[in-house]
Amino acid sequence: MSASWKQLSLQILLLLVSCRHINTKTPGPTAPPLIPIDQLPTDVRSVALKGESHTEKVELLNPVNLTLECTWTGNQDKLANITGLWRKDGEEVKNSNQTVPMENDQYNLKRVFSIVNEEDLGSYTCEFGSKAKIDFVLAAPQIGDVRDKPIVSYLGDFVVITCKMEETKPEPSTWYWYKANGTDKEQIIAAEEPLRYEIKNEERNTKLVVSSLVEADAGLYFCGAVYAISTSMSHVELKVISFYEPLKPFVAIVIAVIVLVAIILLYEKSQSKKNITAAENGTTDQTNTLTQGETNGHGESSSMRQRKV
Amino acid sequence: MSPAPADELDHKPLDGGWGWMVVVAAHISIGFAYSTPKVLSIFYKEIQDNLGASSSEIAWISSIMLAAMYAGGPVSGMLVTRFGSRPIVMAGGLMCGVSMVTATFGNSMVYLYLCIGIIGGCGLSLNLNTSLTIIGKYFLVKRPLANGLVMAGSPVFTVFLAPLNQYLLNRYGWRGSFLIFGGLMLNCCVAGALMRPVIVRCKTSNCAPQKNVEDKPNESNTKLKESCMKSAMSFFDWTFFKDRGFVIYLVGSILFIFGAYAPILFLSAYAIDQGVDEFSAANLLTIMALVDMFVRPATGLIASSKWVRPRIQYFFSLAMVFTGTVHLLCPMIIIKSYSYTFLVTYTVFFGIGFGMVFALIFECLMDLMGKERFPSAFGLVTMIECIPLLLGPPVAALLVDIFGDYKYLFFMCGTVILTGGLFLFVMNIYNYHMLEKEKPGKDGAQNQMNVEGQEHVSALEVEMKDTPEAEMERSEPEAKYANAVQREPQPESAETPH
Numbered sequence: 084m085s086a087s088w089k090q091l092s093l094q095i096l097l098l099l100v101s102c103r104h105i106n107t108k109t110p111g112p113t114a115p116p117l118i119p120i121d122q123l124p125t126d127v128r129s130v131a132l133k134g135e136s137h138t139e140k141v142e143l144l145n146p147v148n149l150t151l152e153c154t155w156t157g158n159q160d161k162l163a164n165i166t167g168l169w170r171k172d173g174e175e176v177k178n179s180n181q182t183v184p185m186e187n188d189q190y191n192l193k194r195v196f197s198i199v200n201e202e203d204l205g206s207y208t209c210e211f212g213s214k215a216k217i218d219f220v221l222a223a224p225q226i227g228d229v230r231d232k233p234i235v236s237y238l239g240d241f242v243v244i245t246c247k248m249e250e251t252k253p254e255p256s257t258w259y260w261y262k263a264n265g266t267d268k269e270q271i272i273a274a275e276e277p278l279r280y281e282i283k284n285e286e287r288n289t290k291l292v293v294s295s296l297v298e299a300d301a302g303l304y305f306c307g308a309v310y311a312i313s314t315s316m317s318h319v320e321l322k323v324i325s326f327y328e329p330l331k332p333f334v335a336i337v338i339a340v341i342v343l344v345a346i347i348l349l350y351e352k353s354q355s356k357k358n359i360t361a362a363e364n365g366t367t368d369q370t371n372t373l374t375q376g377e378t379n380g381h382g383e384s385s386s387m388r389q390r391k392v
Numbered sequence: 393m394s395p396a397p398a399d400e401l402d403h404k405p406l407d408g409g410w411g412w413m414v415v416v417a418a419h420i421s422i423g424f425a426y427s428t429p430k431v432l433s434i435f436y437k438e439i440q441d442n443l444g445a446s447s448s449e450i451a452w453i454s455s456i457m458l459a460a461m462y463a464g465g466p467v468s469g470m471l472v473t474r475f476g477s478r479p480i481v482m483a484g485g486l487m488c489g490v491s492m493v494t495a496t497f498g499n500s501m502v503y504l505y506l507c508i509g510i511i512g513g514c515g516l517s518l519n520l521n522t523s524l525t526i527i528g529k530y531f532l533v534k535r536p537l538a539n540g541l542v543m544a545g546s547p548v549f550t551v552f553l554a555p556l557n558q559y560l561l562n563r564y565g566w567r568g569s570f571l572i573f574g575g576l577m578l579n580c581c582v583a584g585a586l587m588r589p590v591i592v593r594c595k596t597s598n599c600a601p602q603k604n605v606e607d608k609p610n611e612s613n614t615k616l617k618e619s620c621m622k623s624a625m626s627f628f629d630w631t632f633f634k635d636r637g638f639v640i641y642l643v644g645s646i647l648f649i650f651g652a653y654a655p656i657l658f659l660s661a662y663a664i665d666q667g668v669d670e671f672s673a674a675n676l677l678t679i680m681a682l683v684d685m686f687v688r689p690a691t692g693l694i695a696s697s698k699w700v701r702p703r704i705q706y707f708f709s710l711a712m713v714f715t716g717t718v719h720l721l722c723p724m725i726i727i728k729s730y731s732y733t734f735l736v737t738y739t740v741f742f743g744i745g746f747g748m749v750f751a752l753i754f755e756c757l758m759d760l761m762g763k764e765r766f767p768s769a770f771g772l773v774t775m776i777e778c779i780p781l782l783l784g785p786p787v788a789a790l791l792v793d794i795f796g797d798y799k800y801l802f803f804m805c806g807t808v809i810l811t812g813g814l815f816l817f818v819m820n821i822y823n824y825h826m827l828e829k830e831k832p833g834k835d836g837a838q839n840q841m842n843v844e845g846q847e848h849v850s851a852l853e854v855e856m857k858d859t860p861e862a863e864m865e866r867s868e869p870e871a872k873y874a875n876a877v878q879r880e881p882q883p884e885s886a887e888t889p890h
Contacts, residue, residue: 234565235565332575333571351588
């Protein structure tokens with residue numbers, strides 16, 4: 084009998100432990116928190132819904148025990164009770180389904196979530212029946228200034244790729260750079276190749292200097308702003324081209340210019356030659372009129388003269 | 393145009409024919425001159441990132457370029473008078489091309505200041521003066537129209553070069569873009585090739601049968617020699633300051649330039665401040681350039697008309713008054729809820745005013761000084777205009793910083809331009825009044841008064857008939873146009889109503 088008691092007590096103990104974990108942990112695999120969950124700082128976000136749905140952005144820097152509170156004034160039905168539900172990234176949070184009574188003319192849903200690492204971030208939704216919902220989008224500060232056009236540079240030249248965190252957002256603790264290698268990201272460690280890479284970090288921005296470019300350097304580069312909770316990424320594309328590429332249109336333009344200038348000057352010469360021969364063959368009177376108030380291009384003026392405006 | 397009589401002294405402007413090709417050439421030349429400092433700014437962000445420069449450091453490139461372009465005026469004026477337009481424009485185009493190509497290899501800001509700012513700016517200053525001078529040689533009656541078409545080059549090139557530069561930047565980065573842009577600037581050489589020198593024949597009894605005005609005059613006619621030499625040597629012709637009309641014009645244009653550019657530079661920022669999004673704010677400048685493009689030739693056409701041409705100085709001052717008023721009304725009338733619509737309306741009116749003034753600004757100087765004195769006068773004017781050009785935008789920026797509100801910028805610019813316009817208007821009335829009073833005493837000795845730089849060459853000849861340009865500029869406004877018109881159908885008589 085003592086064995087079964089031991090078994091039972093063990094089971095009860097396990098049950099208690101697992102019950103405790105259900106309340107505080109979110110569904111999905113998570114890494115164990117470095118700080119015990121009880122000692123995390125706490126924060127509250129509450130939203131009062133006036134309508135059918137609302138999205139609230141929550142910016143987090145550090146692990147936190149976050150209380151999310153939803154308040155809804157209800158619709159014309161004014162039910163006494165309504166089902167309340169929490170979802171993370173669309174999936175229902177276990178044991179969050181509950182009946183919410185109407186108090187003081189509104190429905191109230193509140194839950195505490197432990198946000199400790201990157202997987203805990205995401206979209207948390209509180210739902211009132213299927214009538215109303217509020218989305219809380221939990222994320223680390225995102226890099227806003229994303230450059231959509233690729234940077235173009237030349238073989239043998241150097242290029243400076245920058246990433247900046249806006250003034251309105253909190254500073255990251257540090258910055259990392261990655262280069263895309265197929266589908267992976269490979270971190271760039273400047274110390275390994277000091278002649279080629281240089282990383283200059285200031286609090287709000289970071290610069291990656293890639294020198295002596297070769298074709299292999301082209302591709303996608305990622306900068307990561309590191310916060311305690313996660314790393315925000317932004318990417319920039321680098322294109323490396325040879326100097327012959329702009330040289331070709333340049334040479335084409337220069338040739339076109341030379342040809343045009345030659346055509347214009349030759350035309351003018353041929354015009355003046357024509358008129359000189361005409362002058363030699365013509366009368367004195369014609370010579371007089373030809374040599375007066377005229378330009379080098381006699382053609383137009385003489386014809387106009389004949390028209391006698 | 394009808395032929396000149398056998399004893400015609402000076403060159404009768406063609407007013408057509410090859411002149412229109414010269415208008416195209418000058419259009420290209422002026423287009424590059426005015427639009428290059430503006431459209432280069434598209435490359436600045438990229439260069440800033442690459443070379444690690446601050447915004448103010450990079451803005452200096454455009455400032456130095458504009459300053460060099462305007463300060464080089466006297467030198468280019470002298471070169472034009474000495475060598476004629478064609479070689480100078482070709483040299484200017486070559487200089488600009490070389491400047492951009494060398495800038496391609498730049499790695500420091502100082503290098504860029506030197507290449508683009510100084511060499512490029514000097515190249516552009518050679519283009520600027522010469523293009524306008526040659527219009528004066530080819531056109532007289534239709535000159536305001538020709539000037540309007542030529543000045544339209546600035547907005548046309550801005551509208552086309554801006555997206556082109558953006559494309560080049562995306563495709564080739566800033567270095568390749570500089571290289572290709574340098575190639576494009578070589579088209580100024582093509583423009584120069586089109587600028588055929590004008591040949592003038594002087595009196596058969598005194599001179600060789602054919603004489604080129606731009607050659608150093610060493611023919612027998614001493615008066616011509618003196619006057620041509622004087623204008624060629626007049627590097628800094630301080631006697632211009634004795635000319636009342638010139639001083640009035642100078643003061644008016646200084647006031648205009650001071651207030652002209654700041655609203656353009658801050659228009660986007662003001663729009664964003666009023667709640668407009670960035671893309672639409674950038675569109676405002678394109679709208680202004682598009683309006684400007686059509687207003688300039690239209691103004692030239694109006695100014696060529698019979699009724700306006702004699703009163704062109706008044707038309708110019710009215711255009712300035714209009715522009716100043718538009719600036720003053722903008723912050724007073726703006727309604728926050730319709731801000732974008734209102735801003736578009738303001739931009740359209742601003743474009744109209746700006747275009748009108750710029751179409752006339754050099755035509756009026758030509759009108760005052762005559763085509764011989766124009767290059768040196770223009771050089772002097774642009775050199776003096778350097779100061780308000782460089783001071784205007786920083787002073788406006790200072791106002792914005794002190795008061796934290798853009799409306800004071802508009803008040804300042806509007807007031808300055810309005811004052812300039814009113815000053816011009818009133819002083820021109822005074823000037824013509826004084827000229828009226830002075831005229832009867834000077835009828836007989838008129839030709840003595842018409843010294844260097846006028847088209848007529850010999851005192852004897854001129855006494856017989858009134859000098860066309862001098863008569864146009866110094867006599868009553870009504871006489872001017874009548875004179876010009878009369879020259880067309882009755883070339884032999886060349887009389888003027890007195």
